[in-house]
Amino acid sequence: MNHHMIGFVIGRILLTEAVLLVLPMAVALLYGEAATPFLIPMLLVAVCGLLLSARKPARTSLYARDGLAVVALAWLLMSLFGAMPFVLSGDIPRFVDAFFETVSGFTTTGASILTEIEPLGRGILFWRSFTHWVGGMGVLVFVMAILPMTDGHGMHLLRAEVPGPTVGKLVSRMGDTAKILYGIYLALTVIEIVLLLAGGMPLYDACIHAFGTAGTGGFSCRNLSVGAYDSAYFDIVIGVFMLLFGVNFNLYFFLLIRRFRDVFRSEELRAYLGIVAAAVVAITVDILHLYGSFASSLRYAFFQVASIITTTGFATADFNTWPSFSKAILVTLMFIGACAGSTGGGIKVARIIILVKTSLGDMRKMLHPNAIVTVRMEGKPLSDKHIRSVHLFITVYLLVFTGSLLLLSLEGFDLITTFTALTACINNIGPGLEMVGPMGNFAAFSDFSKLLLSFNMLVGRLEIFPMLLFAPSIWKRKLPAKKN
Numbered sequence: 001m002n003h004h005m006i007g008f009v010i011g012r013i014l015l016t017e018a019v020l021l022v023l024p025m026a027v028a029l030l031y032g033e034a035a036t037p038f039l040i041p042m043l044l045v046a047v048c049g050l051l052l053s054a055r056k057p058a059r060t061s062l063y064a065r066d067g068l069a070v071v072a073l074a075w076l077l078m079s080l081f082g083a084m085p086f087v088l089s090g091d092i093p094r095f096v097d098a099f100f101e102t103v104s105g106f107t108t109t110g111a112s113i114l115t116e117i118e119p120l121g122r123g124i125l126f127w128r129s130f131t132h133w134v135g136g137m138g139v140l141v142f143v144m145a146i147l148p149m150t151d152g153h154g155m156h157l158l159r160a161e162v163p164g165p166t167v168g169k170l171v172s173r174m175g176d177t178a179k180i181l182y183g184i185y186l187a188l189t190v191i192e193i194v195l196l197l198a199g200g201m202p203l204y205d206a207c208i209h210a211f212g213t214a215g216t217g218g219f220s221c222r223n224l225s226v227g228a229y230d231s232a233y234f235d236i237v238i239g240v241f242m243l244l245f246g247v248n249f250n251l252y253f254f255l256l257i258r259r260f261r262d263v264f265r266s267e268e269l270r271a272y273l274g275i276v277a278a279a280v281v282a283i284t285v286d287i288l289h290l291y292g293s294f295a296s297s298l299r300y301a302f303f304q305v306a307s308i309i310t311t312t313g314f315a316t317a318d319f320n321t322w323p324s325f326s327k328a329i330l331v332t333l334m335f336i337g338a339c340a341g342s343t344g345g346g347i348k349v350a351r352i353i354i355l356v357k358t359s360l361g362d363m364r365k366m367l368h369p370n371a372i373v374t375v376r377m378e379g380k381p382l383s384d385k386h387i388r389s390v391h392l393f394i395t396v397y398l399l400v401f402t403g404s405l406l407l408l409s410l411e412g413f414d415l416i417t418t419f420t421a422l423t424a425c426i427n428n429i430g431p432g433l434e435m436v437g438p439m440g441n442f443a444a445f446s447d448f449s450k451l452l453l454s455f456n457m458l459v460g461r462l463e464i465f466p467m468l469l470f471a472p473s474i475w476k477r478k479l480p481a482k483k484n
Contacts, residue, residue, distance in 0.1 A: 028123025
């Protein structure tokens, strides 16, 4: 492994985090709050970043293992440093709680240990939601967009961080691909802020909820989340944008270059919208007796389906009180998640499609042993390597989930709380059911469980493999000789 280049890239990432801390510090000063909780971490992380990146290594190549190591270490370190403002401000005095909250922010999970949100300082709440926006598209994607660092091997960084079974470049240069992705991301965020302002939401609140929507994270500045505004307009705007941010960003690029046919032919997009439509209709009918009118039932069902399938976690109703059928649908959506290449979490619609198709293909081969079965996705045949990678992901996902569930059950909470708490964290959703429902939180869990759930949030956001790369045998391997 290229240890020097790994350290150099991590140094650049830490310097980027130092710059990002300027924005919440400015918000704190604007509202007459102390800048110290942001200034001290900013200086500390800047010094660490400068020490690591002061000198660029002669060999700048990054290979697959290097990319995974950079991503895992970068997200862990950013979360550790990012927790410091919460502790220094006194809003979250215990570091384990602050670390949990920060990991939840960067991984766009939205799970919280806070019982009261509104009393927190404006700067702290801004940083809390801004971590969603930073982590949504990916920390390394952002750094690659502004700081070219490697000699053509940046794809390994993108592949290790961007969610989904496949990752590809939109244009020939990796840095330009990162710029395009962040340009689309920023444009959609600004449009949402403008629409929320048009509906009468204050600028500060609009930015907070736009960050949470863009990153599909779900942190709000209100105790009752989006439901505090009790506005059908806000529900529709935020609901629609949650679905938009759950779409593969490659499709937005195709729209920009007028490749409309590729967008309309997207199998994953059609399946994603079909799942949303079916879930909304089913839940609307199921909760009709609770709200008395079809319009109200449709409004709450649409928002909550959009929030859960995109793994955002905003709430306008306490779905913990809904009928079992509706809750079962929402829990199912927690596992499915959004599209590959979006800011959403979960297993991803693309993987579900591939898994269903390969299962049906295997069943057909059992009935007709001589049949030649080709699994296609988006009109193209999938290689055996691609199919194996999906099966491997599902297998390791289930192993991690099962092991974590057994450890988390040691808390002694009821099974629904334990199961949905883990489901909400590993799929980067936020709220679960019972104790961790939309009106609950994770404060009652022990420090061990909070650290375990933090690990699961990182596992879910980075799609497992980067977080499993800390085996000593990986780091002892020698770097391949440079080719002439």
